Amino acid sequence: MIDQVLGWIMMTLGACAIGLWLWSVSRLSKGEIRHCPGGPEHWSSWLHLPSWFKRGSCWQDLHGVPPGANGKIRCPECGKQFYRRDLLRSGPRFRTWLLAGVMAILAISAGVGSWIHSGRWTSPFPSMALVMLSNSPAGEYGTEIRRELNRRVIDGKIPSYLYEAIAGTVVSDLRDDQDRGNAQLAMRLLRSLWPDSRAALEQELHFNDPQSRTLATGLLQSLASVPTAEILESTIKDLRDDSGAPAWYMRQRNALSATGYLLRWYPECAELVRSAMHSDDIQQRFLAAAICGFAGDTEGMHQAVPILASHVADNDYWGDAKLAAPALYRFGPAAIPLLGRYTASRDKQLRGVVLHIIERLEYPEKTWDQCTNRMPRLTQLTHDPLSMSIGFASGDMYF
Known part of the structure; x- marks a missing residue:
């Protein structure tokens, strides 16, 4: 509190000092030499503060007064004699520049006091x-x-x-x-x-x-209670593969964070997610299809199933099958006709996963260990990857 008070005093006095000094400079005495300066007075006159800021103790206008035989002009007011060169120019009588200097000294003192109190020279500001x-x-x-x-x-x-x-x-x-x-x-x-x-x-x-x-x-996702269209559009962009891009380390796991956020607000961003499945970016297509699957969006199912099936198959993308499989399962029985296309696939992993999903959808009372078509081992996390949430299924991935 003390620092703030001293800071305001410093800034106020400083601003006033600068303004008063500029005003004083603009009004410098530029007139004729015509005023009586007066003479030296008793030392006690210095105790009178207003006299410090006045020019001349007499200030009588000597314009038109002729000089005497000795070349000096005699002031009819105070009786003192001066050569013309010793007279004062006309103009403002009060030394406002001196008052500006006093205010500047006080401003500096307030700033120094705050500096000493806090230990930081910026604290008075x-x-x-x-x-x-x-x-x-x-x-x-x-x-x-x-x-x-x-x-x-x-x-x-x-x-x-x-x-x-x-x-x-x-x-x-x-x-x-x-x-x-x-x-x-x-x-x-x-x-x-x-x-x-x-x-x-x-x-x-x-x-x-x-x-x-x-x-x-990311900040808007965590702070805004309801997403705007701008937030959702920007979140869709985070699904893209940005590995190797400048400052990529500042955006680690941004795609997985975006995946969970878009699934949470899927009714508001369904069209954006469906459009992302047509992207030229493999990662964005895959994650958009996974979101569509976990949301159970049958409208986007025809686009999503082929994308997810390609990631269930044995490929070079580490861990994608354990996310794609539960996404396919979340479409429900409506996906069985589309999944039937892959029951005769040459890819052993894809064929096994699809047969297991179809059996689970046709006989929902069966658990993973009761199915005739056993689920291939997709992860060390669980025997039943179809039960995993989107966050758990993607937890060890680095999108």
Whole structure:
């Protein structure tokens, strides 16, 4: 509290000092030399503070007064004599520049006091000033100004009316740049600023930076109670294979996170998921088909079954069968005619899985160990992969 009070005193006095000094410079004495400066007075006159800020103790206008025989002009007010060169120019009598200097000294003293009290030179700055400076090179990530702003956000010492402006600055740290650790810190700050950070995060969904889009999407998924069309569209993009892309390590498991989120909100994103099954990206097609299967979407079943069947077959994609098999099973009995096409497949694994799924769908009372067509071993996690949820089935995958 003390730091904030001293900070406001420093900024107020500093701003007034600068304004008063500029005003004084614009009104510098540029007129004729015509005013009497007066003479030296008793030392006690220095105790009278107003006299410090006045020019001349007399200030009589000597315009038109002729000089005497000795070349000096005699002031009719105070009786003192002066050469014309010693007279004062006309203009403002009060030394406003000196008052500006006093205010500047007081402002510096308040800043130093706050610095001594807190140990940080940025502590006297009001939050508004820090927000304004954070948008300049002086307030970039890693500077003391930005660190002070971050501390106040984390400690909850920022006025709420500044949250949106801070979020607009911090959200740029989500982008792929040369600074290490700034994206993680930005995510923490944006969580603290929610819901005022929502507009900045939604705007970042349209920025041409894969890292910031993915991180902003993840934050919106966890913070927004109901997804918007923009969030769902950006989540669909996360299903794509981004391994090997720049800053891929910042987006690990983003596809699996997107899979669970889209399944949760499937009624709102069904059309987007069905469209993703036509993607040119193998991973996106597969995960979209898996979501469709776990959702039991019979409308998208004709597109999804062939995709899932290709991943149930023995291939070079590690762990995909244990996710594809339960997805096929979740379509229910409506999928039996489509699955029948693969009962005579040359791929032993595909043929065995399909026969087991069909038997389980035709005889739902049977458990995995009661079926004539036994399920091939797809995973070490369980004997019955058809019972796994989408999260459990994909838990050890790294999409």
